[in-house]
Amino acid sequence: MSLVDVHNEWDPLEEMIVGVVDGAxxxxxxxxxxxxxYCDNVDSPEDIPTGPYDDRVIEETREDLEELAALLRSEGVTVRRPDVTDHSKPFSSPDWTADGEYNYCxxxxxxxxxxxxxxxPMANRARYFETFAYRDLLREYFDSGANWISAPKPQLLDDTYNIRPADGVVLNDHEPVFDAANVLRVGEDILYLVSCSGNERGLRWLQRVLGDRYRVHAVRDVYPGTHLDTTITLVRPGLVVISPERVKPDQVPEIFADWEILWCPELVDPGYVWDYPRASIWQGMNFMMIRPDLAVVSDIQVNLIRELEKRDVNVAPARLRHTRTLSGGFHCVTVDVRRTGTLEDYR
Structure with a gap:
């Protein structure tokens, strides 16, 4: 039986990958x-603070990720981890040279x-070979019966990217490019954020590969930044959390027409170590579901926790102290590989 079997963001969790921060x-x-x-925070590429993160950031985050893994195991979840990688090693294509970032997300x-x-086919050159840290797991999943595919490796030439474009389109449409976190699963419906980490050609590639069993819906003009899971967070069938700053009522995806929308309340800022953050305060609504009645939420987000509990969602509060520095909350630092349940139409 395939060890990969997941159809949505909330069915009872059986197996999950949790990232590592070593070498970030x-x-x-x-x-x-x-x-x-970085172009919103520094004047030129030379001003990017290249190099290892502060030791305190690494140590505290390692501690937080170990606590998360222990929490998941206490709920009966099999926890897997990527290999530790030396991200300082340079690599190149015929057109550019880069080095790595992390295996945190x-x-x-x-x-x-x-x-x-x-x-x-990720948008960031530095993450071009990041999947290699998961190859032992991918081989195991393949041997269990899972389908293991890779999107076309993008060239990521310089003209892929627009610097501070007037129309807000950072990522050109020369080839399929998207991060997995641009996507949320709602059974037979798949949401895909068109943004600076996911282009239109990537959307078309995903729909074509998934075939007629799925409906891939573009989420456009709501958030020009990177990933969807700091804007829309799925809780269970019929309940979704949405950022009121990024999504207007008339922009809510049509598949949620009959769902209850919890407009995310005011969030607590966890802070950041530089003069500016890598990620917005909306990392606070980047939480994940162990099952439809149990969410893992940052322990400082008391307003959000209260609103979830009002809707009969139990919360396991947990620490993740450097979400705005490392650009990743609980949904970012995990990927659910297997949940109980079957493919359903939730509309």
């Missing part, structure tokens, strides 16, 4: 890194849908 660093500057992550790299796991 800011990559060497290039046009893509500047356009995607497996949600960005791998996209399980049904019994298929997809290595996605």
């Amino acid at each position: 660093r800011v990559p060497s500057p290039d046009r893509g890194l500047f356009a995607l992550d 497996p949600r960005d790299v791998l996209l399980p849908i049904g019994d298929t796991i997809i290595e996605t």
